[in-house]
Each structure stands twice: as C-alpha cells, then as structure tokens.
Amino acid sequence: MKRNKDDKKNSLELDGEEDVIDEEEYDILKKLKEHKKVYRDNFDQYKRLKGEVFYIQNNIDQLKESLIFNFEVWYDENFEPLAGSNEGMKPLDPGFSEN
Numbered sequence: 001m002k003r004n005k006d007d008k009k010n011s012l013e014l015d016g017e018e019d020v021i022d023e024e025e026y027d028i029l030k031k032l033k034e035h036k037k038v039y040r041d042n043f044d045q046y047k048r049l050k051g052e053v054f055y056i057q058n059n060i061d062q063l064k065e066s067l068i069f070n071f072e073v074w075y076d077e078n079f080e081p082l083a084g085s086n087e088g089m090k091p092l093d094p095g096f097s098e099n
Helices: 002-015 023-079
Strands: none
Touching: none
C-alpha cells in the first residue's frame, strides 16, 4: 500500500495527471464508505434509544414522586390526627380485634 502511494506521487509529479486510484484502493474506499454508513445508522439508533431511555426515566421519577406524595396524604389521613394516642393506629384488617 505504501508503495502504491509513492508510485502515485511520482507519477503525478512526472505526468501532471489527476489522481488515479487502483482497484485495491477503490475496494478500501468502498469498504470505508460502507463502514461509515453502518456507523451513522448505529449512531442514529443510539441517539434514538438514548432519548427513549431519558423519557422513560423521567416518567419513572415523576411516578415515584406521585407515589410518595399519595402515600404521605394517605398516611396523614389515616394515622396523623391521633398520633399521640393508640387509637390513631387503625388496623388494616377489619376483622382484627384487640382481645
């Protein structure tokens, strides 16, 4: 490959012609172009998936906050008014008896 570049450089200096590529270099350039296309496609897919992950994580965070808020409201409604006495602790099972 190095020799081909040197040969081209010498031929350009002597002939003054445009850069001509041989079959080996053409194949390499073609493969490079294909690899660049695959890279671009994969990178676009990565960016799309990263956006989806960000969106889903935002939804999870919002739902966590909502769950905590709703739990605190429920807790305050069921246990806070009588926090100083034992009557504030209502059993969850309606068939529960303290006997």
